[in-house]
Every structure is written in structure tokens, then in C-alpha cells.
Amino acid sequence: MSKKLAVTFKPYERTPYAYDKLRVCRRCGSYTVLSPDVCPSCGRRALSDVPAAARRETRRSMQSELLFAALLTLLAMFFAGSMPWIGISAAAGVLLIALLGFAQYRAFEPQLRIRTDRLFARDRDRIRHGLIQDIRAAEARLDTEPARAYEMLREVNTLLRNDPIRGLQAELLQTFVLRRDMDLLVEPLLMDGFSPHLAGYIGEVARLNRELIKESSIRYCLRYEPQIRSLPRGEEILASVAGAAVRMKRYIELYPEFIRRYAHKLPEDRLERLREALSQHPGSLEPLKLEADEVYRVRFGGRSPRGGNRA
Ligand SMILES: [Zn+2]
Numbered sequence: 059m060s061k062k063l064a065v066t067f068k069p070y071e072r073t074p075y076a077y078d079k080l081r082v083c084r085r086c087g088s089y090t091v092l093s094p095d096v097c098p099s100c101g102r103r104a105l106s107d108v109p110a111a112a113r114r115e116t117r118r119s120m121q122s123e124l125l126f127a128a129l130l131t132l133l134a135m136f137f138a139g140s141m142p143w144i145g146i147s148a149a150a151g152v153l154l155i156a157l158l159g160f161a162q163y164r165a166f167e168p169q170l171r172i173r174t175d176r177l178f179a180r181d182r183d184r185i186r187h188g189l190i191q192d193i194r195a196a197e198a199r200l201d202t203e204p205a206r207a208y209e210m211l212r213e214v215n216t217l218l219r220n221d222p223i224r225g226l227q228a229e230l231l232q233t234f235v236l237r238r239d240m241d242l243l244v245e246p247l248l249m250d251g252f253s254p255h256l257a258g259y260i261g262e263v264a265r266l267n268r269e270l271i272k273e274s275s276i277r278y279c280l281r282y283e284p285q286i287r288s289l290p291r292g293e294e295i296l297a298s299v300a301g302a303a304v305r306m307k308r309y310i311e312l313y314p315e316f317i318r319r320y321a322h323k324l325p326e327d328r329l330e331r332l333r334e335a336l337s338q339h340p341g342s343l344e345p346l347k348l349e350a351d352e353v354y355r356v357r358f359g360g361r362s363p364r365g366g367n368r369a
Pocket residue numbers: 083084085086087088097098099100101102104
């Protein structure tokens with residue numbers, strides 16, 4: 059096995075909406091998630107976020123409506139013929155423009171939402187193309203700056219989720235020395251298909267920070283349990299995940315059979331945690347309870363794990 063790299067990467071910045079990370083260039087119209095200001099396509103400092111772009115478009119369209127109303131007023135005045143009618147046309151025009159302006163002011167926010175949706179629909183292909191360019195840029199750094207390549211793919215993955223991108227990230231992560239203090243993500247990497255890299259990564263995360271193992275990760279391991287078992291350290295991976303699962307009563311209730319299959323491989327603290335959780339469950343989960351007690355008996359015999367004698 060090749061030596062793992064010691065790397066650092068920036069914490070992942072979480073945003074309320076996935077598209078908050080998307081930037082569009084005011085000059086060339088390209089999309090990217092990799093840069094906050096400089097456009098990777100044309101190199102100019104002309105990126106803005108999508109809400110700002112939508113706001114600009116909404117304002118522009120409202121301005122042309124006002125301009126059209128002003129033009130109508132001028133036309134009416136031009137064809138009015140006599141002085142009183144010119145006055146009436148002008149007054150009606152001013153009133154019309156004022157009403158229109160007021161209506162626009164009231165309708166701005168809903169209009170902005172419609173415009174944002176339309177912008178996404180209209181630019182769907184361009185957004186996709188931009189993200190593919192971003193992936194290419196990440197791939198170009200795979201050998202020279204793997205940590206940066208991972209960061210870039212992680213950003214793309216916010217908007218474009220598919221197995222090849224997730225697989226590439228899992229593969230990269232398996233070449234790094236992972237630490238507990240790293241901002242490790244699991245859920246966004248869960249693939250539809252089986253990946254030994256992903257399985258290895260989940261096992262490592264389960265050991266480093268079991269809080270990160272949620273129901274979806276446990277389900278992934280269950281779905282591909284035979285494949286994971288056949289990996290060189292597959293049983294260890296599954297035991298780590300089972301060990302992480304016993305921290306929640308809910309997971310014990312949902313996956314008692316899975317945990318039972320790896321109870322014999324659980325480290326001492328996990329086994330104790332499991333028995334403690336089960337003791338609060340009188341009458342249910344009997345097979346798991348029996349297994350946990352049996353593993354405990356075989357491992358520690360008559361003595362307690364902390365050295366004292368158990369009655
Ligand atoms: Zn540009």
C-alpha cells in the first residue's frame with residue numbers, strides 16, 4: 059500500500075442553499091463554483107452570485123417597462139393636438155408611471171423569485187458546462203495538489219452530485235492521512251454504486267469521529283455488506299460502523315442484526331455501550347442481547363473488564 063499523504067484542507071463552508079456557491083460572470087456569462095471573484099473562463103474580476111444577477115435582470119426589465127410608459131405618454135402628448143389635451147395626456151402619463159413604479163416596488167420580491175427560477179431554467183446547460191470545466195480544473199491538479207483537487211471537487215459536488223465525482227473524492231481521501239479535526243464529510247459522498255474507496259473511507263471516519271456516521275452511511279454498508287466483507291480489512295470497516303451505530307438507541311432498534319453480526323469485533327467501550335443500551339430494553343432485541351452477553355462472557359470470563367471481580 060502506498061504511503062498516505064499528510065495534508066490539510068479548508069473546512070467546508072456550508073450555505074443555506076446549494077446554489078449560493080454558484081457564481082456567474084457578468085462579462086462572458088460562464089458559471090463556476092470555484093472562485094468568488096475571478097472568472098476562470100475569461101480571467102476578469104466580474105463574478106457575481108446568482109441572486110445578484112437575478113436582481114440586476116429584474117431591475118433592468120422594470121426599467122424598460124417604465125421607459126415604455128414614458129414613451130407612451132410622450133406619444134399621447136404628441137398626438138393630442140390642443141393644449142388642454144396635451145396637459146391631460148401629460149397628467150395621465152405621470153399618474154400611469156407613478157402607479158407602475160409603485161406596483162413594481164410592491165412586486166419586486168416575487169418578481170425576483172420568478173426571475174431567479176427562470177434564470178436557472180434558461181442557463182441550465184451553461185451551468186452544467188461551467189461545472190464540467192470546474193471538474194476538469196480539479197482533475198488537472200490531481201497529481202500536483204491533491205488536497206486542493208479534493209477541495210475543488212467538494213465544491214462542485216454541492217451542485218452536481220453523481221457517482222464519478224463522489225468516487226474521485228473518496229479515492230483522494232483514501233490517499234490522505236485523515237485526522238479527527240478535519241472537516242470530514244460523509245453523506246455527500248454516499249454513492250449509488252459500490253466503491254471500495256468509499257467503504258474504506260467510511261470505516262476510517264467511523265473510527266475517527268463516530269458522530270459523523272448517520273443512518274444513510276449505515277444503510278450504505280448494509281446494502282454492500284458482502285462486497286465490503288470481501289475487502290482486505292472489510293470486517294474491520296463493518297465493525298467500526300457497527301461500533302459507531304451503537305451510540306444511538308434508534309440505530310440499535312433499526313439495525314440489531316447488523317450490529318449482532320459484528321458484536322464479536324466491537325472494542326470494549328463499544329460493547330459496554332451496547333450492553334448498557336440493551337439493558338434499558340427489557341424483553342426486546344433478544345438475539346442481540348444474547349450475542350452481546352456471550353461476547354462479553356467469552357472475552358472477559360468471570361472478571362469485569364476493569365480488573366475487578368464480577369459476581
Ligand atoms: Zn468571464
